[in-house]
Amino acid sequence: MKTPVRRPKAARRARRGQAMVEYSIINYVLVLGLMLSLTINFGSGEQKVNIIHAFLRAYQVYYDSFYFVLNLPFP
Template identity: 70%
Template sequence: MKTPPPRSQLRRRHRRGQAMVEYSFINWILLFGLIVMMSVDFGRGEEKMNIIDAFLRAYQIYYDSFYFVLNLPFP
């Protein structure tokens, strides 16, 4: 029959798990706050856009132009 592990090991395991949950939660809050709070003005100031949306829009424009150049009728 196996003997159960000492109580000190069980407590240590729970503390480490709690620290990881707290660390992950704090990082999530900071990242979410940065994404929500960052907005970029484009043009006359009528259109405010999140920084992530701006990066995605720039990537879409880059991808569309690359695809357009590949489909030109010239050899």
Template identity: 60%
Template sequence: MKKPATRAQLRRRHPRGQAMVEYSVINWVLVLALVVTMTSNVFGNQNVIDLFLQAYQVYYDSFYLVLNLPFP
């Protein structure tokens, strides 16, 4: 016959923060990759920030072009 499990055996292990450490390391790596990509010239002579601002300017200009059309 099996001996009943003691209270210590039945108690679940408490999490020790491993998930938070993994989450923090993954976020740190992603932020580092983002910063490196943003500050380096990945796409020729322009960095990612300049390309983003140019794309936003094109979007802004096209949006207001459509709004200012003379058609109702």
């Protein structure tokens, strides 16, 4: 009975690395497409804001208010 030949670790790692690169490129294209295509109107309708920027702005307001509450002088 013949023993199977083992592949070197570098060959196995190369295929896994290629899959990660492809996965990263696909995710980058999807996120970029969403960022460029999704815009929403705020206020008077003249100002267009990217939805990612709107979420980041909302998170910043949340973070600032939380930080403000933590720094109140009350015990």
